[in-house]
Each structure stands twice: as C-alpha cells, then as structure tokens.
Amino acid sequence: MLHILGAGSLGLLWAARLQQAGIDCRLIVRNESQLRQWNSNGNRLVFDDGTAKHTLSLATETPDTPAPIENLIVATKAHAALAAVESLRPRLQPGAALFLLQNGLGSQQAIADAFADCRIYCVSVTDGAWRPSEHELIWAGRGHNTVGPLRPGTAPPDWLNDLPSSISTTWQHDILPVLWRKLAVNCAINPFTLIYDCRNGEVPERAGDWLGQCITELQQVLATQGVDANLAEQVHAVILATANNSSSTRQDLHARRRTELSYFLGYACRTAQSAGLSTPALDRLLLSAQDALRRHQLPAD
Numbered sequence: 001m002l003h004i005l006g007a008g009s010l011g012l013l014w015a016a017r018l019q020q021a022g023i024d025c026r027l028i029v030r031n032e033s034q035l036r037q038w039n040s041n042g043n044r045l046v047f048d049d050g051t052a053k054h055t056l057s058l059a060t061e062t063p064d065t066p067a068p069i070e071n072l073i074v075a076t077k078a079h080a081a082l083a084a085v086e087s088l089r090p091r092l093q094p095g096a097a098l099f100l101l102q103n104g105l106g107s108q109q110a111i112a113d114a115f116a117d118c119r120i121y122c123v124s125v126t127d128g129a130w131r132p133s134e135h136e137l138i139w140a141g142r143g144h145n146t147v148g149p150l151r152p153g154t155a156p157p158d159w160l161n162d163l164p165s166s167i168s169t170t171w172q173h174d175i176l177p178v179l180w181r182k183l184a185v186n187c188a189i190n191p192f193t194l195i196y197d198c199r200n201g202e203v204p205e206r207a208g209d210w211l212g213q214c215i216t217e218l219q220q221v222l223a224t225q226g227v228d229a230n231l232a233e234q235v236h237a238v239i240l241a242t243a244n245n246s247s248s249t250r251q252d253l254h255a256r257r258r259t260e261l262s263y264f265l266g267y268a269c270r271t272a273q274s275a276g277l278s279t280p281a282l283d284r285l286l287l288s289a290q291d292a293l294r295r296h297q298l299p300a301d
C-alpha cells in the first residue's frame with residue numbers, strides 16, 4: 001500500500017496513475033474540511049492524461065486516520081513538507097520509505113534529520129501537470145522520475161520495479177547531482193519569469209546579459225559541489241522545450257501561493273556564500289525576485 005501526502009497537481013498525478021494501474025494507494029488530504037469536499041464529490045477526479053479524460057475515484061483520508069504507513073510519497077510544496085510529514089509521525093512504521101518529490105534542496109535534508117529511522121528517497125520529477133479546478137487534473141507534459149537515496153547505500157524499495165509504465169522512473173544511486181542540476185535550471189529560469197511576469201520562452205530576451213551571468217555563476221556553484229553539467233546548454237534546451245509554459249514560480253505568483261524560491265535560488269546563494277564564492281548576478285536576482293514578491297504582497301521567502 002502506498003500513501004500519497006498532498007492533493008496538489010503532483011500528488012494527484014501520482015494518485016491517478018497508481019489508481020489506473022490498480023495499485024492500492026491512499027491520498028492523504030490536509031484536513032477534515034478538504035476530506036469533506038472530496039467525499040461530497042464522490043472522491044472523483046477527472047484526469048486528462050493528454051489523450052483522453054478519465055473519471056477516477058480516489059481513496060482519501062486525513063493525517064488523523066490511524067492506519068500505519070510503510071511507504072509515503074510526499075507531494076507537498078518544499079516549505080510545507082517537514083510539517084506535513086511530522087503530522088504523520090505516529091503512523092510511520094520503523095524503516096518506512098519516504099519518497100520526497102520536492103523541488104530544490106533543503107527540505108529533503110530537514111526531513112532526513114527529523115526521521116532518522118526512515119529510508120529517505122529523493123525524486124527529481126520532470127512531469128508537468130495543473131488543475132483547472134480542485135478535482136480536475138491535466139497532465140500537460142509527460143516527464144520522468146529519477147529516484148535515489150539521500151543517504152548513500154540505501155537500497156531501493158522493492159515496489160519501485162512494480163510502478164506502472166505511466167510513471168516512468170529510473171534509479172540513480174547518486175541523486176544529489178541530479179537535484180543540483182534541476183535546481184540550477186530552476187534558478188536560471190523561474191526567478192526571471194517572476195520578475196518579468198513572463199513565459200519561459202521570453203526569458204532570454206527580457207533578461208539579456210543577466211541570464212548568461214547567472215548561468216556562469218550557477219555553473220561555479222555546481223562546481224563547488226563537484227557537479228559537472230553544461231548548464232548553458234541545459235537551460236536553453238529547457239527554455240526552448242517549455243517556451244510557452246509558465247514556470248511553477250509564475251504559477252505560484254498568479255495563484256497567490258508561497259513560492260519555493262528559497263529552496264532553489266536562496267539555497268544556491270547560501271551555498272555560494274559558505275563556499276566563499278562571489279555571485280553578484282545571482283544575489284541581484286534573489287533581491288529582485290524578493291522585491292517582486294513584496295510588490296505582489298506575497299511572502300518574500
């Protein structure tokens with residue numbers, strides 16, 4: 001049995017695909033009031049997988065449900081992850097597998113520190129999904145999951161091989177470089193889409209030389225972590241492939257949700273600082289993004 005924590009786009013995407021494959025899973029929603037909403041709708045989710053619309057019935061529960069948890073897919077935003085897992089502490093079995101889908105870095109380590117007896121896996125997700133309404137999900141971009149252990153040497157959970165083909169997954173025993181590369185791409189794209197309130201494809205023109213300066217500094221930050229990458233090539237490939245998309249940060253802005261800025265750009269700037277690296281373009285990017293959030297009266301995290 002797999003439990004999924006978080007009924008946002010990513011949590012629903014996992015729940016929908018597991019449910020379609022006949023894998024027993026439970027969606028843990030935030031509280032009684034969210035559970036009542038799901039129940040009053042017959043627990044129905046309309047799932048548009050890009051080719052057809054499917055109406056699914058999901059099994060839902062709250063954190064207070066007493067059943068034990070052996071395998072938990074954590075699909076909350078980075079800033080909510082630790083508190084959300086904490087709310088399940090009494091239910092987590094010794095050695096439980098925690099699958100962390102959060103963007104950026106920092107939240108995963110905080111959970112690993114707080115849950116020493118759990119097996120911690122980080123997942124780098126490239127799927128794109130969004131919800132036109134609470135109980136509707138559109139799988140806009142079919143992506144891939146790279147999974148690996150946060151503590152080196154932890155073996156994969158045995159159910160990893162049983163995931164359906166719709167959840168395309170590879171095991172990577174050295175996951176941190178993968179998370180760092182994704183973080184760096186997010187740093188080079190998302191803050192600009194917030195500052196200029198623009199789509200990904202408009203970033204090079206709006207940011208001008210500033211983009212290249214940020215990429216150079218991010219490449220140096222990656223080097224302090226022993227991570228190799230051709231970041232310029234990766235960033236421009238992602239911009240091209242997602243030109244028409246709004247980044248997750250711009251979506252947060254428009255939905256007036258707290259962004260994950262401090263888990264990618266903040267994390268990169270803090271890492272540079274502790275490595276004694278000067279990153280003026282990135283520091284300016286962080287300040288400008290925080291200013292933009294303040295202007296929109298959102299927490300400048």
Ligand code: PAF
Pocket residue numbers: 185186189190200238242245246247248249
């Ligand atoms: O955060 C996002 O939206 C994506 O990861 C990406 C592709 C980097 C920017 O749109």
